[in-house]
Amino acid sequence: MAQKDAANGNGATTRPPPTPSPIRFSKFFQANMRILVTGGAGFIGSHLVDKLMENEKNEVIVADNFFTGSKDNLKKWIGHPRFELIRHDVTEPLLVEVDQIYHLACPASPIFYKHNPVKTIKTNVIGTLNMLGLAKRVGARILLTSTSEVYGDPLEHPQTEAYWGNVNPIGVRSCYDEGKRVAETLMFDYHRQHGIEIRIARIFNTYGPRMNIDDGRVVSNFIAQAIRGEALTVQKPGTQTRSFCYVADMVNGLMKLMNGDNTGPINIGNPG
């Protein structure tokens, strides 16, 4: 209720703060999990957000710098009361109160991560440090999307999680391969030293709707070339193999890993 401000004697009135809308209380009452998705505007990230948003008890915060991600991938959620989108680069600290962190932020297609390799390794190392710092501060569980590329040019086929890999530390892919390897190390060191709850997924070559047509990875390249009636570009040596995974299966795997008891690292791909 408005009342005269007697103390300053100037006749000004002070108002009590407005009563929050009952809708606001009901929103927080219902939500039992606030989840941060870094890189949530990207290809896999946006599908993960769609799945998380299906659960009415989840609130989802996306942090993305839109280097390879796009607001378009999230347009159906913009303005939704359980959703927030922040333009943010994970190489800078982020202060939010969350229960879980899916840390996906990093360009994943070789042509994009090799474009600015110093930035790629900063994203993997400083970005993961920042997210681990956040997880430690708020007590959140954190899942890192690592990569099959931690196996490098593997000398074992297929690669199990016990294989330590064969990675060139100075090659053109090292910014990503070694960046993700350091990110995995940081995850385990925070887990051992600070008791942070961690999960590590090693993602294999994933395809599906919302891949950029110019993503550069083999599945989207071949489809785009076929549509244009062009020859498919099989790169040398032509004998390389990959495990391909459909994006919906990848998202299911990531959520099962996050909500299960296994820290990983765990390969998510296709055994075939």
Ligand SMILES: O=c1ccn([C@@H]2O[C@H](COP(=O)(O)OP(=O)(O)O[C@H]3OC[C@@H](O)[C@H](O)[C@H]3O)[C@@H](O)[C@H]2O)c(=O)[nH]1
């Ligand atoms: O047009 C093309 C594109 C790619 N390729 C070949 O196809 C293979 C797959 O290459 P991609 O560019 O799809 O990507 P990669 O499998 O090397 O890495 C990808 O999958 C694993 C993820 O963890 C990585 O983040 C992602 O970049 C490579 O051997 C490449 O030389 C072609 O033959 N033609």
